[in-house]
Amino acid sequence: MSDVTDAPAPAWTPSAAQSVETVLWVKHWTDRLFSFAISRPGAFRFRSGEFVMIGLPPRVEAGESKAILRAYSIASPSFAEELEFLSIKVQDGPLTSRLQHIQPGDPVLLGKKPTGTLVLDALKPGKRLFLFGTGTGLAPFLSVARDPDAYAKFEQVIVGHGVREVAELAYRELFTAEIFDDPLVGDEAKAQLVYYPTVTREPFERQGRFTDLIQSGKLFEDLGLPGGRFNPDEDRIMLCGSMEFIKDMAALIESQGLVEGSNADPGDFVLERAFVG
């Protein structure tokens, strides 16, 4: 008998909706936050700002039979060679308890159908693009803010990152230095990008929640914008963070006259919940 007929049937194979990719690098920011990149299949297309299912194969030797998958925003821009992600680490999280230990060369499952509303297509034309993310809610904006389309469509791109502690300001180096040397968006970023970090539970150069910074008018003052509030004719906004954050921000933004949009019906602002566990 040949080896082929003797070989045991594989215990698990990825579904047709997923491909098996390879971890390229991992960067740990804090004990709660890390980034990683995986290989990008040639046929994988997405728009900057979209999310996709990411997961790990089951450990068949431990009796597992099903892969665990969760929705993750893609942090790299649409034309990048690798797919980058920003993740929290939850010690008892079904996926992140394992995902936080991945190493270069390990397999990661990638869904084949990226989707989402945090895309430039879902916004009407405007002057300023505000990208407000809290915690890992920064991820889709790492994609949008590294895409030349954002700078072609808007005069100014403001990346707001709100976190509890200074150490959680992942990608601070990117937005304060590295992006200006980017061959594709460096020059645009120098002229049009504003990085606006804020920290709520530690001293920092700027403190307070985005909701408070908007309500008090400080955000507009800091950016040199007159009027002390959003202008529905000029300002477009994307939101990503916890359920509470997007709910409170959406209510505040709507109270200033902006209308929520979608892929089918572009508007003044769009929102999505950040992956949480």
Ligand code: A2P
């Ligand atoms: P705070 O420290 O005052 O709760 P989290 O890690 O809980 O998602 O929070 C990330 C950041 O978002 C923190 O700075 C937090 O501020 C802020 N935040 C949490 N909930 C809201 C909300 N409902 N509105 C505005 N900011 C919020």
